[in-house]
Amino acid sequence: MIGVLSSDASAEACRHALAAVQRSVSASQAQPISRSLLREELAPDIVVAVDTPDGWSADLIAWLRARPRKLMVFGNMPIALADYLRYQRAEPSADFTATLATASRSEPAPSGEARESAAVVRYRMFARTLGGDAWHRPFERFDFADEWNNLGFGAIRGDGxxxxxxxxxxxxxxxxxxxxxIDGERQFSYAALSDAGESSVLWFNRPVGPCDSFEWRLVENFLSGYRAQDSLPCQPVLSELPWGYDAAITSRLDCDEGVESARPLWQAYRQLGVPFTLAVHTQNLNCAEQHRILRELLAERTEGAVLSHTATHAPNWGGTYDNAVAEGMQSAALLEAATGAPVRYAVSPFHQSPPYAMRGLADAGYEGCVGGIIGNDPEFLTARGGALAGMPAGFVAHSQQCMLHGDCLLQGGDPLAIFKQAFDYAYATNTLFGYLDHPFSERYTYGWTDEAQRIDAHKKFIAYIRSKAHKPLFLHEDAALDFLKFRSLAQVAGDGGEFRVLTPGNREAAPATASTALTLGVEYRGAHVPVQPGKPLQ
Structure with a gap:
């Protein structure tokens, strides 16, 4: 079991850190613990300390020294613990604090270009120790206006x-x-990996750690396999990729203003053998000619899916919990009337996904939601799909921030370079990758010159994915979210002596909503194996 430790002052950050850890190791294997438990013989051998006070150093040091253990520190590194690890704190001046706050923000991106903040996180090759690389992560970056970051990660702020x-x-x-x-000049450390006697410490200089980025892979590798040969405690991690595949990809069109105009791209995807998803804003259903493609798509159950994109496409789901419930219920009813099929998942309008709206969707009977952009609602931007902090079991979220638009094609060099980099990050970190586009309308073509240009870009991107991955799995959104839900309900049971994975109903695999049932994989002590429900991990 992993203990997640915080004071009352950092309780909110702790909720998000706890949810992030649980998305990787299951809800049964991470829980909040008190400071006093550190002094007990029954204390867990893996602890996450979230922005803990300086005065807690002695307890953490004594816990580390008691036997081989793993400690992750998010945010504040307690001062005596810092001394123990030979870290040095520097008190920032008022000028530096103001400089950092400014440097952490990015200009909006003009069409055909990207923008990023002057402040960046730069990884060293030492990150390969935990399966990372010499990554470059701006504190904030945009590919479209001041809203979207097609590389998928959230914003690191400088505001305290x-x-x-x-x-x-x-x-x-x-x-x-x-x-x-900042502007290429080193300012301070952001992350470190230290061996302290027989124990090890992983630190990120942010209270929520890298919970909103591909960098979370370092956390998973630290938990599941780091120093396994030295008898350090290891924790099974449930893979976000279905067993047997080295990449998983889902894509969709958000039907903001048109539906039937998706047909040419759908035909191209059918030729490529790639599943297709439409998320429908149901005011589009006022025209009966927009219904036919939905029924045809759903007739191919393993190759097509239809999701809700709200009833009125209101910003922030209408601004209140009650409006979110109404938007979700009305949309689901209209879509089922038009297609004859129930709707279980939603896509947020403008990708705005405030917490009250997610609670409203869950109460409206939805099983999950897709959304997330760097411009707002940081709680929704999660490195792994699954349950959000404070949400009930059975409702899943998936961040899909990669928007394949003509507006986002680079004007210089390879137009698809950013999209390829986004997939590269997902591929390197075993991340379920999602991207989106929109059907054309009479008013707006989303930066594409014409349908031929758009289809060509999609084909080239899919060809790149297939050239990069050895065994990619393309999924429509229902199948992808069903797998994430199945994974979120799985439970890891046991301790360092023996672990078992218990899946919903002790099934071997998730329901066969895709062309084949999908098996869950687990990573533990350097091995990656398929889950055999109830059987001990070796």
Whole structure:
């Protein structure tokens, strides 16, 4: 079991850190613990300390020294613990604090270009110790206006919030995983991996850690396999990729203003053997000619899916919980009347996904939602799909921020370079990858010059994915979200002596909503194996 430790002052950050850990290891294997439990013989051997106070250092050091253990520290590194690890804290000046706040923000992106903040996180090759690389993560970046980041990660702030970097800290060069830079000049350490006697410590200088980025893969590898040969405790991690595949991809068109105009791209996807999804804003259903493609798509159950894109496409789901419930219920009823099939999942309008709206969707009977952009609602941007903090079991979220629009094609060099990089990050970190586009309308073509240009770009992107991955799995949204729900309900049981994975109904695989049933995989002590429900992991 993993203990997640925080004071009352950091309770909100702890909720998000706990949910992020649970999305990787299952809800049964991570829970909040009290400070006093650190002093008990029954204390867990893996702990996540979330922005813990300086005065808790002695308890954490004693816990580390008691036997081989793993500690993850998000945010504040308690001062005596920092001394124990040979980290040095620097008190920032008022000028530096103001500079960092400014440097953490990006200009909006013009059409055909990207923009990023002057402040960035740059990883060293030492990150390969945990399966990382020499990654470059801006604190904030945009590919479309001041809303979308097609590379998928959230924003690191400089405002003192739980989404911001903490106090500047400098660690020994040999343990530094990543540093924060401004205009290319190193400012302070952002992440470190230290061995302390028989124990190990992984630190990120942010109260919520990298919960909103592909960097979360470092956390999973630390938990599941780091120093397994030295008898350090390891925790099984449930893979986000179905067993037997090295990539999983889902895509869709959000039907904001048109539906039937999706047909040419659908035909191209059928020729490529790639499933197709439409998310429908139901005011489009006022025209009966928009219904036919939906019924045809759903007739091919394994190759097509239809999701709700709300009833009126209101910003922020209408601004209140009650409006979100109404938007969700009305949309589901209209779609079922038009297609004869129930709707179980939704896509947020403008990708705006405030917490009250997610609670409203769950109460309206939905099983999950797709959304997430860097411009708002940081709670929804999660490295792994699954349950959000404070949401009930059975409702899943999936962040899909990669928008394949003509507006986002680069004007210089390879027009698809950013989209390829987005997939590369997902591929390197075992992440279920999602991207989107929109059907044309009479008013708007989303930056595409014509349908031929759009189809060509989609074909080239799919060809790149297939050239990169050895065994990619393309899924429509229902199948992808069904797998995430199945994974979110699986439970890891046991302790360091013996672990078992219990799946819903002890099924071997998720329901066969895709062309084949999907098996869950688990990573543990350097091995990646298919889950055999109830059987011990070796």
């Amino acid at each position: 919030s739980m989404w911001a970097v903490g106090k500047p800290m400098h660690v020994p060069a040999e343990v530094e995983l990543a540093a924060a830079l």
